[in-house]
Amino acid sequence: MAKIKVATTSLAGCFGCHMSFLDLDERLVALAEVAEFDRSPITDIEHCGPCDIGLIEGGVCNSENVHVLREFRKNCKILVAVGACAINGGLPAMRNHISLEDCLLEAYRDGIGVENAQIPSDPELPLLLDKVHPIHEIVKIDYFLPGCPPSADVFWTFLTALLEGREPSFPYELVHYD
Amino acid sequence: MTGTINIDGQNIPFEEGQTIIEAATAAGVYIPHLCHQPGYTPHGSCKLCTVKVNGRNCSACTFPAADGQTVINNSDEQQLDRRRITQMLFVEGNHFCPSCEKSGNCQLQGVAYHLNMLDNHYPHFFENREMDASHPDILIDHNRCIFCNLCVRASQEKDGKNVFGIAGRGINKRLIVNSPSGQLQDSQIDVNDCAAHICPTGAILIKRTGYQVPIGQRIYDHKDISEVALAQENDNGQD
Numbered sequence: 001m002a003k004i005k006v007a008t009t010s011l012a013g014c015f016g017c018h019m020s021f022l023d024l025d026e027r028l029v030a031l032a033e034v035a036e037f038d039r040s041p042i043t044d045i046e047h048c049g050p051c052d053i054g055l056i057e058g059g060v061c062n063s064e065n066v067h068v069l070r071e072f073r074k075n076c077k078i079l080v081a082v083g084a085c086a087i088n089g090g091l092p093a094m095r096n097h098i099s100l101e102d103c104l105l106e107a108y109r110d111g112i113g114v115e116n117a118q119i120p121s122d123p124e125l126p127l128l129l130d131k132v133h134p135i136h137e138i139v140k141i142d143y144f145l146p147g148c149p150p151s152a153d154v155f156w157t158f159l160t161a162l163l164e165g166r167e168p169s170f171p172y173e174l175v176h177y178d
Numbered sequence: 179m180t181g182t183i184n185i186d187g188q189n190i191p192f193e194e195g196q197t198i199i200e201a202a203t204a205a206g207v208y209i210p211h212l213c214h215q216p217g218y219t220p221h222g223s224c225k226l227c228t229v230k231v232n233g234r235n236c237s238a239c240t241f242p243a244a245d246g247q248t249v250i251n252n253s254d255e256q257q258l259d260r261r262r263i264t265q266m267l268f269v270e271g272n273h274f275c276p277s278c279e280k281s282g283n284c285q286l287q288g289v290a291y292h293l294n295m296l297d298n299h300y301p302h303f304f305e306n307r308e309m310d311a312s313h314p315d316i317l318i319d320h321n322r323c324i325f326c327n328l329c330v331r332a333s334q335e336k337d338g339k340n341v342f343g344i345a346g347r348g349i350n351k352r353l354i355v356n357s358p359s360g361q362l363q364d365s366q367i368d369v370n371d372c373a374a375h376i377c378p379t380g381a382i383l384i385k386r387t388g389y390q391v392p393i394g395q396r397i398y399d400h401k402d403i404s405e406v407a408l409a410q411e412n413d414n415g416q417d
Contacts, residue, residue, distance in 0.1 A: 084274070088274070131304060133302075145296070146297070170296070172402055178275045178278075178281045
């Protein structure tokens, strides 16, 4: 049987969800027998090809995030919002009630300890959105794994259910928002 | 009048004057709720306790029990409605659990866990809501207020004061403080008042008490709110 293809990425996230995924530890070996990674920080593949499952960590805070998210949606049969930031914007979304101008001025000009104050303007940098958005506001999401981060058991419960052709469900202990 | 109501096929006795939720709680049947608290005047605003009484949607916290009622509480339809209501509460305010002191002990979060709410479903409002940190011992974070009116009722009914009120309607609804400046520090509230401790979410917090209980030992870390609420409300609630 061909291995299922999994792609992962972090948008406006901290890679904490990816670290939690790695907490699968020895279960990663079992997973590697039935699944292989496409685009992911683990493979360093730059663009996502056709995949079975896409795991998205983080919300959408800039133009690149939007493009990457749409690339995943286009290529992944099942797209999954992983963690608080993907689901509700999370910590990055706490800037949403502050104007982008004020955010940039505080971070790069007026903040304590800023030297050589200048707002980054390299054309290669993706433009920031005025607000950070949960990913379900941009594309259709098939499943949600809450948690900051979701525990390795959440990933395991979810992936094993999909691999066995069952509808994933989570017991009380696995549903938490922090 | 006393008699029997039937909730999800179970016959439950009630006493004169009891609401459906009071009869249910006494019989060990949990009906999800946030604005209801035993011992306080029913408010009927959060709508989480909506049940079908003889085929019609009613708030179990305000609807009187009457002999022969058929009540549907735990159906897929009721639970889906409740999940949607809870999701609306989450997107209307700014509920970032990982950065909230109340996380793990929050009834809004507890109800969401109970309902197996995995996402927020709706687009977020990301409203700009202010904080009031003026009081030396009590913090108001309006981002987390769900307008349950419990602090308003606690101040009036338990503390004999009138510190809080709900002003505005619809999307302009907001919690206000009765003081010349509108600030909590200029109000009559005291840190020992019921109104300072009744908040089901992290909107009204006692300063310097956050994060005292480690993750894993907080109220809803392992226990479903149905279990916690029934135990608490049957233990000390009927005063």
